[in-house]
Amino acid sequence: MQEIKxxxxxxxxxxxIDAAFRRVKGVHKVESGYCGGHVEHPTYHxxxxxxxxxxxxxxxxxxxxxxxxxxxxxxxxxxxxxxxLDRQGNDIGPQYRSVIFYHDDQQKLQAExxxxxxxxxxxxxxIVTEIAPAKTFYPAEESHQDYYSKNPNQPYCSMLxxxxxxxxxxxxxxxxx
Numbered sequence: 668m669q670e671i672k673x674x675x676x677x678x679x680x681x682x683x684i685d686a687a688f689r690r691v692k693g694v695h696k697v698e699s700g701y702c703g704g705h706v707e708h709p710t711y712h713x714x715x716x717x718x719x720x721x722x723x724x725x726x727x728x729x730x731x732x733x734x735x736x737x738x739x740x741x742x743x744x745x746x747x748x749x750x751x752l753d754r755q756g757n758d759i760g761p762q763y764r765s766v767i768f769y770h771d772d773q774q775k776l777q778a779e780x781x782x783x784x785x786x787x788x789x790x791x792x793x794i795v796t797e798i799a800p801a802k803t804f805y806p807a808e809e810s811h812q813d814y815y816s817k818n819p820n821q822p823y824c825s826m827l828x829x830x831x832x833x834x835x836x837x838x839x840x841x842x843x844x
Contacts, residue, residue, distance in 0.1 A: 676727075680763065681811065699806070703802055704722075743767065
């Protein structure tokens with residue numbers, strides 16, 4: 668039996684979280700895109716300007732019987748620094764905010780518990796991750812889909828994403844394809 672659900676996460680540049688979630692058993696589809704803003708059908712350049720209200724996100728389609736939303740939330744928190752407002756490393760602006768867009772009340776509750784768990788596990792003082800109802804998801808341009816596997820030697824990928832994926836693989840090995 669399958670229970671297909673959606674999850675939407677923003678954790679800085681979508682290239683990294685896209686690459687990580689593509690490796691997870693039970694995740695059937697990963698799509699980079701934009702969510703949370705007021706501009707319909709935004710482009711990458713519009714979102715990068717920082718005034719659309721959108722965050723760079725990934726939308727996952729997953730089977731809840733294969734991977735639980737709680738596990739996905741733990742993975743989400745392992746992939747970025749949820750204590751920096753509107754910033755991940757050198758990526759600065761509201762489009763890079765830490766956000767979980769929930770699709771139902773159960774996801775909202777699990778996201779709230781995920782924040783508590785992350786605070787304890789990583790000894791964070793303040794987590795600034797936004798928890799908000801899912802809005803319309805707009806897929807990013809094709810060039811941004813599965814970017815890491817298409818461009819592993821691009822400097823941003825090799826210096827920033829590669830090490831994150833290695834740590835992710837070590838921590839979540841039993842959940843990976």
